[in-house]
Amino acid sequence: MTDLIARRIRQDVQSMHAYAIQDSRGLIKLDAMENPHTLPPELRRQLGERLAELALNRYPGDRVNDLRRALAAHAGMPDGFDIMLGNGSDELISLLAMACDVPGASILAPLPGFVMYGMSAQLQGLKFIGVDLTPDFELDERAMLAAIEQHRPSVVYLAYPNNPTANLWDDAVIERIVTAAPGLVVIDEAYQPFAGRSYIDRVAKHPHVLLMRTMSKFGLAGVRIGYMMGPRQLIAEVDKVRPPYNISVLNCEAALFALAHQDEFARQAEDIRRQRQVIQAVLAAMPQVKAWPSDANMILVRVPDAAKAFDGMKSRGVLVKNVSKMHPLLANCLRLTVGTAGENERMLAALQASL
Known part of the structure; x- marks a missing residue:
C-alpha cells in the first residue's frame, strides 16, 4: 500500500494534512461558528412533512432554479x-x-484567513500568495498593492468580515485593492448576517468583482448551500465547471423553507449579535485576555497560554478553536463562537477558570 500511494498519489497531496474536525460529543460546541439555535417545534414539523414529500428517486430538477431566484x-x-x-x-x-487555472495563474489573499483559499490553489496546482495582515489584523495596504503589482493574481479573496479575526476591514482600502486587481476579486461575506456592513451596494460598480455568501451562518450549516453573485457573463463561465446536480433535493428544499421563514432566522441572528456584546463586555473585564472587536458570530482572543486554556476549557465541557498555530500573528489566540446565553455563560466561566 505504501508503494502504491507513493507511485499514484500526488506528492503535494501526500504532504498535506486533511481538514480536521474536532470531536464535540458531550461538549458545548463553540468551535465552528455555527448558529446555536434550532427551529421552533412547529417549524420543524412543517419542514419534516415537506421533506418527506420529495422524490428522492429523482435527480434535482428545476426546483434548484427556484432557490437561485429566492436567494x-x-x-x-x-x-x-x-x-x-x-x-x-x-x-x-x-x-x-x-475555472481560473490559466498558465501562470495565482491566487492571493490576506493571512491569517480562511484556509480554503490557499488549499484550493494548492489542489489545483496554482501558486498561492499570502499577504500578512498588520498586528491588529487590518489590511496591510502597501503590502497588498505591492503583491498585486508583482504577482498579477488571477483571483484576490477579501473576506468581509474575515475569519478567524472577525473584523471588517477599511472600505477605502478595499476599494483601492479592488481597483488595482488585474483579475477577479471575490468578496466573501460568509458572516454577513452578523456584520454591520455589506459590499452588496458597491459590487455592481466593478465588472471583475464576485460576491460570495453562504447559508451556513444564516443557520443551515448542515444543509451546505453556498452562493455566488456576479456579472451574468462571468458567472456563466465559472458555472461551466460546476458538477451537475451538486445541490441535493433535500438541501434545496430545506433552504427554500428557511428563506420562507427568514424572519425566524433574522431573530436568531439578532440574538447572536446581542450575545456577542455580552461576551465582549465580560472579556473586557478579564485582565489576562485581549479580545478584538467582532462583526461576526465569533470573537478572537489572546490569552497567556492558548494550549493550556484550550485544554482547560475542554476539560470543563466547552469546545472552542485553538488557532494559535495557524499563523504567527495568531500566537496564543483562541476563536470563540457566540452561542446561546447559557452556552456563553459556561464558556466564559470555563475560560476564566482555565487562564
Whole structure:
C-alpha cells in the first residue's frame, strides 16, 4: 500500500494534512461558528412533512432554479447579475480555482484567513500568495498593492468580515485593492448576517468583482448551500465547471423553507449579535485576555497560554478553536463562537477558570 500511494498519489497531496474536525460529543460546541439555535417545534414539523414529500428517486430538477431566484431576491442581487450555487462556499472556492487555472495563474489573499483559499490553489496546482495582515489584523495596504503589482493574481479573496479575526476591514482600502486587481476579486461575506456592513451596494460598480455568501451562518450549516453573485457573463463561465446536480433535493428544499421563514432566522441572528456584546463586555473585564472587536458570530482572543486554556476549557465541557498555530500573528489566540446565553455563560466561566 505504501508503494502504491507513493507511485499514484500526488506528492503535494501526500504532504498535506486533511481538514480536521474536532470531536464535540458531550461538549458545548463553540468551535465552528455555527448558529446555536434550532427551529421552533412547529417549524420543524412543517419542514419534516415537506421533506418527506420529495422524490428522492429523482435527480434535482428545476426546483434548484427556484432557490437561485429566492436567494437573489433575499440578497438584493443587482440587475445584470446572475447567481450560482455550491455545496457550501468551499465548493465555489474550488470551482473558481479550476475555472481560473490559466498558465501562470495565482491566487492571493490576506493571512491569517480562511484556509480554503490557499488549499484550493494548492489542489489545483496554482501558486498561492499570502499577504500578512498588520498586528491588529487590518489590511496591510502597501503590502497588498505591492503583491498585486508583482504577482498579477488571477483571483484576490477579501473576506468581509474575515475569519478567524472577525473584523471588517477599511472600505477605502478595499476599494483601492479592488481597483488595482488585474483579475477577479471575490468578496466573501460568509458572516454577513452578523456584520454591520455589506459590499452588496458597491459590487455592481466593478465588472471583475464576485460576491460570495453562504447559508451556513444564516443557520443551515448542515444543509451546505453556498452562493455566488456576479456579472451574468462571468458567472456563466465559472458555472461551466460546476458538477451537475451538486445541490441535493433535500438541501434545496430545506433552504427554500428557511428563506420562507427568514424572519425566524433574522431573530436568531439578532440574538447572536446581542450575545456577542455580552461576551465582549465580560472579556473586557478579564485582565489576562485581549479580545478584538467582532462583526461576526465569533470573537478572537489572546490569552497567556492558548494550549493550556484550550485544554482547560475542554476539560470543563466547552469546545472552542485553538488557532494559535495557524499563523504567527495568531500566537496564543483562541476563536470563540457566540452561542446561546447559557452556552456563553459556561464558556466564559470555563475560560476564566482555565487562564
